[in-house]
Amino acid sequence: MKSFRKLGKNLGVLAVASLVFAGLLALVPLSTSRAGQKGNEAKGKFYFKQTCKSCHIKGEKGGEVTPLNKTQAQWQSYFAKGKHMKGTEPLTKYMTPEQLNDALTFLYNHAVDSPQPETCGK
Amino acid sequence: MNRRGFLKMATGGAVGAALLQTEACRVPLQQQKAAKDVVPRLEIPTTCDMCVNKCSMIAIVEKGVLKKLNPNPENPKSKGMLCARGNAGIQQLYDTARIKHPMIRTGERGEGKWKVVGWDEALDFAAQKLSAIKEKYGPQGTLWSSSASFQEVFFRNLSQAFGSPNSVRHPTLCLASVNLAYSVTFGTVPSFDVQNARYIIMSGANRLESFITPDTMDLIDSTTERKARLIYLDPRFTKTAAKADEWYPIKPGTDLAFILAMLNVIISENRYNKEFVSTYCSGFEQLAEHVKQYTPDWAAEETQIPAKDIFRIAREFSDAAPRAIYYAGRRSSWSRDDFSMRRGQAILNAIVGNWDRQGGMVPNAKVELGELMFLPWDDPVAPRVDELDKNFPLAAKGDGVYLKLRENVLAGQPYPVKAWMIYKQDPMSAIPEQEKTLQMLRQMDFVGVIDIQMSDTAWYADVILPESTYLERLDPVEMLGGIRPVVLYRQPVVKPLHDTKPAFEIVQGLAKRLNLSQYFDYTMEQWIAEQVKPLPMDLPLDYMKKHGVYSPPQYPKYGSTLSPDHRFVTKSGKIELLSERLREAGYDPLPVYHQPSQVPEGKFRLVLGRHAFFTHASTSNNPWLNSFSPENALWIHPKPADSLGITDASLVEVASGVGSVRLKARVTPKIRTDCVFMQHGYGKRSPWLRLANSGGSDAQLIETAWDTVSGGAALHETFVKVRKV
Numbered sequence: 001m002k003s004f005r006k007l008g009k010n011l012g013v014l015a016v017a018s019l020v021f022a023g024l025l026a027l028v029p030l031s032t033s034r035a036g037q038k039g040n041e042a043k044g045k046f047y048f049k050q051t052c053k054s055c056h057i058k059g060e061k062g063g064e065v066t067p068l069n070k071t072q073a074q075w076q077s078y079f080a081k082g083k084h085m086k087g088t089e090p091l092t093k094y095m096t097p098e099q100l101n102d103a104l105t106f107l108y109n110h111a112v113d114s115p116q117p118e119t120c121g122k
Numbered sequence: 123m124n125r126r127g128f129l130k131m132a133t134g135g136a137v138g139a140a141l142l143q144t145e146a147c148r149v150p151l152q153q154q155k156a157a158k159d160v161v162p163r164l165e166i167p168t169t170c171d172m173c174v175n176k177c178s179m180i181a182i183v184e185k186g187v188l189k190k191l192n193p194n195p196e197n198p199k200s201k202g203m204l205c206a207r208g209n210a211g212i213q214q215l216y217d218t219a220r221i222k223h224p225m226i227r228t229g230e231r232g233e234g235k236w237k238v239v240g241w242d243e244a245l246d247f248a249a250q251k252l253s254a255i256k257e258k259y260g261p262q263g264t265l266w267s268s269s270a271s272f273q274e275v276f277f278r279n280l281s282q283a284f285g286s287p288n289s290v291r292h293p294t295l296c297l298a299s300v301n302l303a304y305s306v307t308f309g310t311v312p313s314f315d316v317q318n319a320r321y322i323i324m325s326g327a328n329r330l331e332s333f334i335t336p337d338t339m340d341l342i343d344s345t346t347e348r349k350a351r352l353i354y355l356d357p358r359f360t361k362t363a364a365k366a367d368e369w370y371p372i373k374p375g376t377d378l379a380f381i382l383a384m385l386n387v388i389i390s391e392n393r394y395n396k397e398f399v400s401t402y403c404s405g406f407e408q409l410a411e412h413v414k415q416y417t418p419d420w421a422a423e424e425t426q427i428p429a430k431d432i433f434r435i436a437r438e439f440s441d442a443a444p445r446a447i448y449y450a451g452r453r454s455s456w457s458r459d460d461f462s463m464r465r466g467q468a469i470l471n472a473i474v475g476n477w478d479r480q481g482g483m484v485p486n487a488k489v490e491l492g493e494l495m496f497l498p499w500d501d502p503v504a505p506r507v508d509e510l511d512k513n514f515p516l517a518a519k520g521d522g523v524y525l526k527l528r529e530n531v532l533a534g535q536p537y538p539v540k541a542w543m544i545y546k547q548d549p550m551s552a553i554p555e556q557e558k559t560l561q562m563l564r565q566m567d568f569v570g571v572i573d574i575q576m577s578d579t580a581w582y583a584d585v586i587l588p589e590s591t592y593l594e595r596l597d598p599v600e601m602l603g604g605i606r607p608v609v610l611y612r613q614p615v616v617k618p619l620h621d622t623k624p625a626f627e628i629v630q631g632l633a634k635r636l637n638l639s640q641y642f643d644y645t646m647e648q649w650i651a652e653q654v655k656p657l658p659m660d661l662p663l664d665y666m667k668k669h670g671v672y673s674p675p676q677y678p679k680y681g682s683t684l685s686p687d688h689r690f691v692t693k694s695g696k697i698e699l700l701s702e703r704l705r706e707a708g709y710d711p712l713p714v715y716h717q718p719s720q721v722p723e724g725k726f727r728l729v730l731g732r733h734a735f736f737t738h739a740s741t742s743n744n745p746w747l748n749s750f751s752p753e754n755a756l757w758i759h760p761k762p763a764d765s766l767g768i769t770d771a772s773l774v775e776v777a778s779g780v781g782s783v784r785l786k787a788r789v790t791p792k793i794r795t796d797c798v799f800m801q802h803g804y805g806k807r808s809p810w811l812r813l814a815n816s817g818g819s820d821a822q823l824i825e826t827a828w829d830t831v832s833g834g835a836a837l838h839e840t841f842v843k844v845r846k847v
Contacts, residue, residue, distance in 0.1 A: 113695065
């Protein structure tokens, strides 16, 4: 919880972060063929939920976004192009390149065409 | 208590619950302090943990003593039912053989010498051992095993925070081949709408004998009340066979031949659902070409099921579609080709168009839960010891592959693993070839076990950290997806009877000593509060405390994925009859039949099963349950029995390539002449267990073999010799 609170302070205005999410991505070129497999998925889920999901949920202005919205290739392309809100605001205000890489890893690994066999008891 | 009395009590539970269903007297434990003097009888809604089904129930508590467990009719999944096993949960709480205190081993491993210690000493001991091994071998030198539990998440989080890549769960001893086959084909594992099906085929899924749940009752309902037809394939005449319309004692390991021949008939006679296949499936042309070779005449030779019956069953199945299902079953792998057999089932279901239809297969609906978020740990540096990516590239990453893992640990490859933490699991009983598991335990520098009873594995541990039972603890909320999804709440109905702790507190205690507290710096109440936030009521936590279960009223819903623009979670976005992902990984993209190994002269194929009294090892020590079946027996057909001089109840020795056991014979014509059968869960080593040295342990006999794609333990690949003692 302490780390969570600390991070929350660091993240600042989470509500607007998702609006500029891909803007940063446009400014932070990622090695897309590898980036989706090399980040920290668990941390990526955390950054995605804390940042993107503040707006991108059902009923909110951003519309619902989940990893299943895109294929793996589409997530890679999306991150590389950074067309979110036309890339008008850099996300470096809110996320480091490493955090973005983690977020991409999470989205890539859970994309709509990703191999994700279900399991027992979970 | 005799059998009749017990079943009467279990059946009466539903009536009792209805009579006692007055919400005013349902009081959560948190309020009991104030209320106990005023309300001597409490009804506390909570969730069963006697098997995987997690039925809702109501605990009747008088003056702090649990008197009765009744079904909770508010749960549409458990449907006002609490089975005999669920009723016997009361004995898990009051069992005198429970582990009552933390203990540290003082003698040799397996010698049974322990000293009772306080929690600080036990946790200090465990943390020091783990730290020392981390220092010497790295975090990858530790292995963390667990089974499904509402609190399993904390144990797994500790293993990851510790930095170990080596957590291994139970699925490769369970449904790994089914899960992977359906995930590859549909992108998900659906539920089977047994209640509304009109034609059901089961390959060895012994639902009327091995596992009595509300699904079982649905099956009884559909086959008796609604006159659904049940076709049952099993080398043994089980209770399910007795209730089936047709039983075929299929030659073990040939189920895929039967399925492929059904596909052959349905496709060659244009009986498949053309519109569904063209809209939602990919790879049909290749499938049609592929199954041309698998004719019913060929399959009859393989399976010993007459070709005319295969023709007829295929036609009846397609005629009954979409209310026709080839039921996936609930058990581990049988053969090295088990995944292919499950894929065949999935494909057969797909081409008759039973997907997302009433009486067919239904993708699981879900209820969104919240999540307490915190910044997680760094990824482990080392690869997994079971080399999952290399050996089983499509297997579920977080589950691991148990048998391959054991092989590598014993070989010290690719690196040494010297500590084993185990939660709610008994590898000594659950994993084939027990002697190897024992070797693995013995080569560990440290073994720590979290359990409620002295399992065979706990018997060889260095420290035992006793967990509170499911009736004594507050658990995270759990969502169970399904045709009718539910959210479940488990709250304590009595205070812990002994010096035990919930797994969450044990994990917190270890985390504190391992300098990992930052990942566990919250309370269970905070965790739950975040989980229930999205539920659609004003005071969701109060609702869950009061009702114990929430189920959205809009279910069941059929057809939500039946739109041409729906994208399945597969590589192509379609239902993949031919799997590109399998091809990429080097496997057959369509199910290919391989003839099973033939039974050697003078031997039998060992087939295994469960019965409804036990849920594997976790409930076999329950005195109410094991009194019905205190020992197992070896089923053997009269013909081979006669030639071996074996009579009913005579003591026999059963020997495989890896071990031998002794148990009584049951001479019966209800099994093929080339097979013998025994029930799982007997012949325990731990003297603290009631089934110690009672009957024979299948784990001592089964040889190491696994399904090549999922890694699931292949349980029917062992041949045994039998002799009268």
